[in-house]
Each structure stands twice: as structure tokens, then as C-alpha cells.
Amino acid sequence: MTAVAGQGACVPGRQPLRFGLAGTGYWARIAHAPALGSTPGIEFAAVWGRNPDAAAELAASHGAAAYDDFDAFVGGVDCVAFSLPPDVQSELAVRAASAGKHLLLEKPVSTNTQTARALALGAREAGVASVVFFIARFQPAIRAWLAEVAAGRWAGGSAIWLGSSLADDSPFNTPWRRDKGGLWDLGPHAVSVLSAALGPVTSVTADAGAADLSYLVLHHDTGATSTVTLTLNAPSMVDSFDVYIWGQRGKSAMPALDGDPVAALQVALTELAAGVGSGARAHPCDVQFGCEVTRVLAEAERQIAARKQAG
Numbered sequence: 001m002t003a004v005a006g007q008g009a010c011v012p013g014r015q016p017l018r019f020g021l022a023g024t025g026y027w028a029r030i031a032h033a034p035a036l037g038s039t040p041g042i043e044f045a046a047v048w049g050r051n052p053d054a055a056a057e058l059a060a061s062h063g064a065a066a067y068d069d070f071d072a073f074v075g076g077v078d079c080v081a082f083s084l085p086p087d088v089q090s091e092l093a094v095r096a097a098s099a100g101k102h103l104l105l106e107k108p109v110s111t112n113t114q115t116a117r118a119l120a121l122g123a124r125e126a127g128v129a130s131v132v133f134f135i136a137r138f139q140p141a142i143r144a145w146l147a148e149v150a151a152g153r154w155a156g157g158s159a160i161w162l163g164s165s166l167a168d169d170s171p172f173n174t175p176w177r178r179d180k181g182g183l184w185d186l187g188p189h190a191v192s193v194l195s196a197a198l199g200p201v202t203s204v205t206a207d208a209g210a211a212d213l214s215y216l217v218l219h220h221d222t223g224a225t226s227t228v229t230l231t232l233n234a235p236s237m238v239d240s241f242d243v244y245i246w247g248q249r250g251k252s253a254m255p256a257l258d259g260d261p262v263a264a265l266q267v268a269l270t271e272l273a274a275g276v277g278s279g280a281r282a283h284p285c286d287v288q289f290g291c292e293v294t295r296v297l298a299e300a301e302r303q304i305a306a307r308k309q310a311g
Helices: 026-036 052-061 070-075 086-098 113-126 140-149 175-185 187-198 261-278 287-310
Strands: 017-022 042-048 065-067 079-082 102-106 130-133 156-162 201-208 214-220 225-231 240-247 250-253
Touching (some): 026 052, 026 261, 140 250, 175 225, 175 287, 187 214, 187 240, 214 287
Parallel strands (some): 042 065
């Protein structure tokens, strides 16, 4: 099927990058599709989903083409934006990278260290650009805060995300979140922000509480340590993501997350497109960094499972 141009504007004198969207769920509909359809220099050209009817409906609403064959879908675009469960994403993204397609990935890139490494290696060997959408890292106020705190030395930090996605009426109450919980859904955000503020994570110590509570101690290469508390099972009235760091300079709190995912995705798409155009392949939130986040969380998961088994 031939794709029809989406609504994104083009950069004068340059052909727009043709993007395909892999995924048709709630996040694909409210965030990815609107961002793909409104980012300058991008043509929202195609949709593929595991549910062909949902793919056809989403594609029609954005003037794109629907595909029921993933390889045919990949063949018709320059870049693929993924909005799929992480372990479905990692398998398909390797195939897209091997076909030379640039990648906009969701976090986590995988919940398995081996498949995350395979994806990172595949992207590097194929020479494709990649960006992982850690939403806080693409919001201007949080970026400004990270740039400010990066100039100082800090002793520690804390991130607490009390989420309510496991509520019966939540659109994010999906099978993979019920299976993997807050450690894998919210943990990538916490590790991403604390890594940017305090330095790369060299090791993690992890334990769990009741009802999806996870606790992490992160050790950073700067000598700082930070703590993380995560759950998807909190009451909706306390749903929040709070981060602060502290040291001799005092205490500094991260600005609150902006509630608009489309604006942040537009930034991510624009930066991916810039990397494609310039030939630059490194990005602070590229798939190599996404692989490191998976490494940290997989080790945390291993420790939690071992503690539970030990009683």
C-alpha cells in the first residue's frame, strides 16, 4: 500500500523523513501519532500494529497507510517510531535497524540485558541513529535544571515515583505493566534523570516491599549515591514523580513533569531527525544509553527475585 503524506510540515529545500509508527495502543494514539503528524521535517507515512483493524483506524485518522506485514511497513519508511511492549519492541527494532531504519524507541528498550545488547549492537553495526524517549529528558524545564546541576558536585539524590497505572480504570493498566510493574515502567525514568544529574550508574542494590514497591540504591561514578522508590499501585491522588539532589551547595529539586507528552516527543523526533541529517549517531538518550538502563534494572530485578526466593 502506498503511504499518504501526514500533517507534519517540511523543512524548506529538504525532503521530509518518512516515519512509520509501530503500535496502536493508548500511548501510540495520544502521544506518538499526534507528534509524528505535527513535527516539522517529518512525514507520518505508515502504521503497523499487531491488531490490523486498529492499525487501519489509526492510519486513516492521520492520512497514513496501514500495513499488516512488518517488513513491508519497514520497507516504506526511513525511520520507525515504536510504541509497543518492551520485549516486542526490542525484537522488531533489531529487524528495523538491520534494514537501515533509524529508531525512536520507548523505554525500556527491553527488559532483558541480552536482547538490549543485541539491539544496541545491531543499531551500531547498521549505522542508524537512535533516540529513546525518556520523557523527562526532553522537557525544557527539566533539561535546564539538569544543565544547571551538572556544573556542581553532589553527594546524593532521591527519586520517588508513586504511580497508579495498575488501577482498574487506568489506560496504562496493560499486561506487560502488570507483569513487570513499576521497576520496569517507572524505573527507566528515575535511572535516566539521576544518571544525568549525578553521573552514570556503576552498580545497584535493590529490595522490594509489598504490592509492587521497589527500592533501589544507585551508585554513581562520581561517588554520589541515590535512592529510588517505585510503584504502580499507589492511590491516584498521590500519583507523582519527585526528584531532588543534595550536597554542600544545598538541595535542588527537579521541576515537575509537564503533562503534555506530544511536545516532548516533538523534541525527541526533531533531535533524531537532526542526527539522521548530520550523520551524528551519538545522543545522550540513544539506544546505547537505553541498554545501560536495562542493565541496571535487570540487576535490580535479579536481586529482588533472589531476596524473595530466600524468604
